[in-house]
Amino acid sequence: MSAALPGGPSLPQERRLVTAIPGPKSQELHARKAAAVAAGVGTTLPVYVTRAGGGVIEDADGNSLIDFGSGIAVTNVGNSAEAVVARATEQLAAFTHTCFMVAPYEGYVAVAEQLNELTPGDHEKRTALFNSGAEAVENAVKIARAYTKRQAVVVFDHGYHGRTNLTMALTAKNMPYKNGFGPFAPEVYRAPLAYPFRWLTGPENCAEEAAAQAIDLMSKQIGGENIAAIIIEPIQGEGGFIEPARGFLTKLVEYARAHGIVFVADEIQTGFCRTGQWFACEDEGIVPDLITTAKGIAGGLPLAAVTGRAEIMDAVHGGGLGGTYGGNPVACAAAIGAIETMKSQDLNAKARKIGETMLPRLRSIQEKHAVVGDVRGRGAMIAVELVKPGTKEPDPETTAAIAKACHNEGLLVLTAGTYGNVLRFLPPLVIPEHLLTEGLDILERAFEAHT
Structure with a gap:
């Protein structure tokens, strides 16, 4: 079978080997x-x-x-994808860059509006756009610290959050992401993850015991009143597609709410329909305070975002968020096309x-x-x-x-x-x-x- 798909390069949808791999x-x-x-x-x-x-x-x-x-x-x-190509091409012909912080444009605003609508929760939200997943996570930490006036950040075993200095500190795996690149950013603490396949007392005990251990670590080693943010992937990506035992995330959210901690869902790999929902945290009805997105957002063009509660996002002083290319107009146009495709198909x-x-x-x-x-x-x-x-x-x-x-x-x-x-x-x-x-x-x- 080799029927071509409409739009895009219209490639025959067939496996074809004419040389050894690689040729x-x-x-x-x-x-x-x-x-x-x-x-x-x-x-x-x-x-x-x-x-x-x-x-x-x-x-x-x-x-x-x-x-x-x-x-x-x-x-x-x-x-x-047809809508991605069409919208990006139209924008490319109009203008490629002004820097949103210098002379803004509608595309950035339109993407922010879409993300505010699509992400979990019906509270008032704000969005800021960036270039990569690591930038989004790093800015989520900045926002959480500005809002809480605290410094500590809690992450989890097997987690991956990026390759910048701060996000390397947040990432669990040494090789190849961290080896030889330290020293890393301080005030980062790592807690156990509810990893059902490898939990010593069995998957049936995993959520309860892992949550208890994580909360004990946060309470005793850091103090809930000192934690700015808890950051977790609802399904871990680079760590091995680990789906935390059901109930674990809920208990973390409860602890965060009780101690004024910003709960951040890192949905960079899980977001935009990948798990069969717009965002993986929806599976347990979790509404994060902040959500980081990238990867699937723009059909292959570089774009990332932090979306969250208006009072948290707006805690940062004017000029404190941004970047020369963040929310590039061509990438924003592609994102609108990608979201259209996700909805229509x-x-x-x-x-x-x-x-x-x-x-x-x-x-x-x-x-x-x-x-x-x-x-x-x-x-x-x-x-x-x-x-x-x-x-x-x-x-x-x-x-x-x-x-x-x-x-x-x-x-x-x-x-x-x-x-x-x-x-x-x-x-x-x-x-x-x-x-x-x-x-x-x-x-x-x-x-x-x-x-």
């Missing part, structure tokens, strides 16, 4: 990359992309690969359908292969955690081998996890059903060959 042109480009780009900038799969759309990416050698990565949950609406429903297709297949693989310790996730944010059979010892070697086997067969998959033992799946929400099924077939063959 000779990609290898040539990779040699140029090695000579020109800093070595610290890595790549997961060195195929050099020329076009992408729907559920595929096409490389310089003419190979067409099934995309289970979405640029790390960025192209939720697909690459070059009901991408929340499509994400749920992807989960309904993937989870049974992955659980079937788990039944056949003891290396799969856990299958988890919601919507189109799904993962499997690999362990040494009969144990919970992480198995990053097999994880890497299976990912490589998938890449060789034309399926782009990503790995994640504190221990490097998680295969994570983030297909575009517009991926055709036949490509999703074919990708799962490739994955299953990779497990059969390597376990």
Whole structure:
């Protein structure tokens, strides 16, 4: 089946391998990359992309690969979505930049209005726009500190929040994000996460015990009256798509409310229909004080935001928030197009359908292969955690081998996890059903060959 999707590059929606992966042109480009780009900038799969759309990416050698990565949950609406391209192109022809802090424009205001409406809660809200997820998180901390007049920030085991100095301090994983880059920002405290698969007394006790430990740490080591913000991903991203045990987040919110702490939901990877809801925190009815967004917000253009309660957002003095490129007009136009696409195509429903297709297949693989310790996730944010059979010892070697086997067969998959033992799946929400099924077939063959 190779029917083309309307809009965008209209790529045939088929897997097609005409060379080895990577092919000779990609290898040539990779040699140029090695000579020109800093070595610290890595790549997961060195195929050099020329076009992408729907559920595929096409490389310089003419190979067409099934995309289970979405640029790390960025192209939720697909690459070059029609409304994104149309709106961004129109804006590009009008003007590319004025700096909103110098001469403002409607697009920034329109995105803020949309985010104020879409994010959880019916309270009065304000939004500020930035360039990247790390910027959004860092500014959420600034806002929380300005509002509370406190300094301490609490984050959680396995969390990932960015690569700036402050967000490296917030991030749990040393390699490759933090190693050798310190000293880090102070007044950051890390609490236990309710990680059901690895909770020592079992998943049934996880929420209650983890919350008790986290609250005990906050109360005794910091003091609730000294905490400006609690920051958590409702489903952890780089940490391994860990969905905290149900009830854990609720108890954190209760503690925050009781002590005047700003509760921040980091929805940078989970947001914009990825989990089958606009935002993952909605699953437990949680209304955060501040919510950080990026990745899926603008169909691939760089944009990020902090949205939250008006009284908290407005606590910062004039000029205290901003940045030269924050809320760039072309990115704002793309965001309006992306949100239009999410609404018109009901991408929340499509994400749920992807989960309904993937989870049974992955659980079937788990039944056949003891290396799969856990299958988890919601919507189109799904993962499997690999362990040494009969144990919970992480198995990053097999994880890497299976990912490589998938890449060789034309399926782009990503790995994640504190221990490097998680295969994570983030297909575009517009991926055709036949490509999703074919990708799962490739994955299953990779497990059969390597376990």
